[in-house]
Amino acid sequence: MLVQIYEVQTPEEAVALARLGVDHIGVLVGDGAFQRELSADQARAIFEATPYGSKRVALSLSADLGEVHRVVEQTRPDIVHIGAAVELFSIADTRVLKTEFPHVAIMRAIPVVDAASIEWARAYRRVADFLLLDSHDPGDRQIGGLGRTHDWSISRRIVDEVSIPAILAGGLDADNVAAAIAAVHPAGVDSKTKTDRIDGIAKDLEKVRRFVAAAKITT
Secondary structure (H helix, E strand, C coil): CEEEECCCCCHHHHHHHHHCCCCEEEEEECCCCCCCCECHHHHHHHHHHCCCCCEEEEEECCCCHHHHHHHHHHHCCCEEEECECCCCCCHHHHHHHHHHCCCCEEEEEEECCCCHHHHHHHHCCCCCCEEEEECCCCCCCECCCCCCCCCHHHHHHHHHHCCCCEEECCCCCCCCHHHHHHHHCCCEEEECHHHECCCCCCECHHHHHHHHHHHHCCC
8 A cells, every 4th residue: 555645845854754654755846826835946855865665756736737847857756746626737738748757657636526526537547647536625726635535435436447546635644544445445545634743834753654554554
């Protein structure tokens, strides 16, 4: 079971998370249009410190292809996570990224809202290397970041019907991740809000440790 943790803030934090068994080290990168975005220079420093064996994931919430291209070009992650709403960043744009950066895996966020979510997921066959199944409020510019769970039965249908490895996100913590895995059977699980410190500016390493243990004991 892959474990993905956002939002890593420092090189030291990346090293600590990797030592706890985190497989995907996630960094929110941008030009300041969204809260908590780190610069490309900050993200690159984190990725350079990330130990071998953990994948470096650059999350962009931008709907602008040029901005996402800049993030990938300047940080050179293992995976680029496209988090803009599906109506704002197209499949065609995603294909352009795949062509321009063939050695960077693409993770596309899918809003889990209703049956239409399954069709969105299907549309990314042969385009995305991972799907990130997350909670979403229609009208939001971004997918996820809400700290709440969604209808896992829809996510399970995506896992069963779409042949792309799926990472389940949305309000997961050590207390509910085992149930989520049992319900959805994803390739991995993701946590941001529920593994933050109370102040929200860094990760709570004990929460992360418990999350990793709960996720991996099920596999």
